[in-house]
Amino acid sequence: MGRAVKQEQAKPLPVIPPGGTTEGGEREMPIPTELVGSLPRPAKLQEAYQEYDDGKITFEQLQAEQDKAAQDSIERLEQTGETFVTDGEQRESSFATYPLTHTLAGTGLADNLAGDGQYFAIFDDGHHRQLPRLTGGPFRYQTFASEFVEKNKEIASRPVKQAVISPSMMMLLYPLEGEIDGYSREQFLSDVVDECEKDVRKCFEAGAERVSIDFTEGRLANKNDSRNPWTGRDMLQDFIDLNNRVLDRFSVEERRNIGVHTCPGGDMDSVHSKEVPYEQLLDHMFKINAGYFLIQCSSEDDREKVYKLCGENSREDANGVQQVCFMGVINPLSPDVETAEHVKNELVTAAKHIPVERLGATDDCGFSPFSRDEKPRHGSPDFARDVAMQKIVARIEGARLASEELGA
Numbered sequence: 001m002g003r004a005v006k007q008e009q010a011k012p013l014p015v016i017p018p019g020g021t022t023e024g025g026e027r028e029m030p031i032p033t034e035l036v037g038s039l040p041r042p043a044k045l046q047e048a049y050q051e052y053d054d055g056k057i058t059f060e061q062l063q064a065e066q067d068k069a070a071q072d073s074i075e076r077l078e079q080t081g082e083t084f085v086t087d088g089e090q091r092e093s094s095f096a097t098y099p100l101t102h103t104l105a106g107t108g109l110a111d112n113l114a115g116d117g118q119y120f121a122i123f124d125d126g127h128h129r130q131l132p133r134l135t136g137g138p139f140r141y142q143t144f145a146s147e148f149v150e151k152n153k154e155i156a157s158r159p160v161k162q163a164v165i166s167p168s169m170m171m172l173l174y175p176l177e178g179e180i181d182g183y184s185r186e187q188f189l190s191d192v193v194d195e196c197e198k199d200v201r202k203c204f205e206a207g208a209e210r211v212s213i214d215f216t217e218g219r220l221a222n223k224n225d226s227r228n229p230w231t232g233r234d235m236l237q238d239f240i241d242l243n244n245r246v247l248d249r250f251s252v253e254e255r256r257n258i259g260v261h262t263c264p265g266g267d268m269d270s271v272h273s274k275e276v277p278y279e280q281l282l283d284h285m286f287k288i289n290a291g292y293f294l295i296q297c298s299s300e301d302d303r304e305k306v307y308k309l310c311g312e313n314s315r316e317d318a319n320g321v322q323q324v325c326f327m328g329v330i331n332p333l334s335p336d337v338e339t340a341e342h343v344k345n346e347l348v349t350a351a352k353h354i355p356v357e358r359l360g361a362t363d364d365c366g367f368s369p370f371s372r373d374e375k376p377r378h379g380s381p382d383f384a385r386d387v388a389m390q391k392i393v394a395r396i397e398g399a400r401l402a403s404e405e406l407g408a
């Protein structure tokens with residue numbers, strides 16, 4: 001299919017304007033929906049990652065498998081009716097490490113990094129995920145997410161979104177104690193902000209319509225887990241300030257399409273910080289000057305409390321942008337498929353607390369933020385991919401039903 005044909009197809013699709021009205025303001029748009037970013041990698045792709053780690057295949061051969069899975073992700077997402085599509089992060093070692101390493105085992109690690117960094121998270125089922133450790137300056141990304149956007153634009157007929165990692169996650173690459181010889185913490189943070197800005201900007205330049213920043217470390221920052229020292233350092237405000245150093249470099253127009261995703265983690269069908277009271281995060285998170293937020297909620301026990309907190313804390317005017325709250329109505333860690341009716345009811349409840357023009361629907365998290373993920377509760381990653389598509393259909397249909405009921 002030629003590019004011109006694809007562009008023609010893309011035209012009549014609704015681009016969701018911030019605030020939910022068309023530019024003229026005459027017509028209300030339905031409640032927008034957006035996925036976080038990732039989908040389970042097919043078992044075959046996960047095997048290819050292992051073979052690459054084992055030196056049995058080349059990086060080019062791994063990339064060929066990634067490309068196949070990415071194409072399948074985009075085609076299947078387009079069939080669901082998803083407004084913005086992604087490759088499901090099939091080409092990424094993880095949502096957090098794609099700039100730094102080809103695989104989670106550390107094959108293809110960038111310069112100035114070693115494999116043995118801090119635990120980014122210890123999950124409830126006991127498994128953990130580790131970050132690399134910075135050994136010297138300067139800190140530079142090896143891979144920018146725009147590389148994926150460029151490839152996805154070649155395939156997609158719908159608008160493309162891309163998730164990127166936050167500066168606050170990158171902050172954890174620097175040792176918690178002391179300074180690296182010849183590379184001060186201050187210089188490092190300044191380099192992090194530069195690289196994150198570049199990452200977002202290049203995604204837009206490559207044609208992404210939406211870019212969301214993954215901020216899973218936000219909730220974890222109040223966990224006080226003695227096994228994981230950084231979670232006891234009261235770092236949330238530093239995280240927020242660092243994210244704003246990046247966001248402040250973008251115009252109001254750009255920030256309308258820059259989001260922030262919060263969740264208590266999602267890996268191997270397990271979480272890392274769900275016991276941290278949400279108030280401790282939501283009181284602060286909306287200080288980030290982003291235009292929209294993708295907020296885990298469906299797996300919370302008291303969802304209405306979360307809607308209320310989001311209604312109270314999200315801002316009409318965050319340095320010129322209205323903050324839209326995309327509430328999680330789908331739980332990617334459970335193989336049970338939500339019904340559209342359930343999604344509708346959740347959104348109608350949410351609309352009691354959040355103005356409908358600032359309400360959207362999302363999933364609690366990416367469906368598989370890490371490239372090696374067996375999805376144990378699902379039985380297999382291949383099955384989990386099918387389930388993910390069914391869940392996305394339920395989200396989209398439920399948002400449509402809620403829009404009707406609420407007259408949005």
Ligand SMILES: [Zn+2]
Pocket residue numbers: 036216261262263264265266364365366369
């Ligand atoms: Zn998440």
